[in-house]
Amino acid sequence: MSSPDTLARLEATIAARRAADPESSYVAKLNAKGPRKIAQKVGEEATETVIAALTQDHEALVGEAADLIFHLMVLLNAKDVPLADVLAELDRREGVSGIAEKASRPKD
Numbered sequence: 001m002s003s004p005d006t007l008a009r010l011e012a013t014i015a016a017r018r019a020a021d022p023e024s025s026y027v028a029k030l031n032a033k034g035p036r037k038i039a040q041k042v043g044e045e046a047t048e049t050v051i052a053a054l055t056q057d058h059e060a061l062v063g064e065a066a067d068l069i070f071h072l073m074v075l076l077n078a079k080d081v082p083l084a085d086v087l088a089e090l091d092r093r094e095g096v097s098g099i100a101e102k103a104s105r106p107k108d
């Protein structure tokens with residue numbers, strides 16, 4: 001079942017599989033090929049997501065978006081970037097834009 005914990009669970013699974021046998025683990029197989037290959041996969045999945053958004057249906061876009069997020073998470077893990085750092089950056093931007101929005105509102 002999906003929840004806000006889905007990405008946290010996936011991050012833990014990716015970390016645990018990183019050193020597994022590349023024969024039995026796709027995450028390990030990608031890591032064995034190195035960050036360049038993982039980054040290339042992120043680029044491919046991003047392109048497929050764009051194509052799905054512009055030419056395909058809801059189900060195709062959901063599938064491609066899942067592939068993109070998964071491969072991005074494998075790349076972050078390979079570069080030792082915790083998902084928490086990315087989420088904190090998004091939180092920070094939310095705060096910054098919230099402040100800008102408040103500042104642009106006319107005072108009563």
Ligand SMILES: N=c1c2ncn([C@@H]3O[C@H](COP(=O)(O)OP(=O)(O)OP(=O)(O)O)[C@@H](O)[C@H]3O)c2ncn1[C@@H]1O[C@H](COP(=O)(O)O)[C@@H](O)[C@H]1O
Pocket residue numbers: 010013014017024025026027028066067070
């Ligand atoms: N979410 C995913 C996930 N999404 C996509 N994929 C795999 O991503 C691959 C994408 O296929 P491609 O044809 O693009 O790639 P490819 O055939 O390997 O070819 P290359 O381009 O790499 O040469 C497929 O093998 C999919 O199975 C995933 N593999 C794993 N996960 C998650 O990662 C967890 C750990 O997986 P393992 O490392 O395999 O145990 C799993 O339990 C899942 O939760």
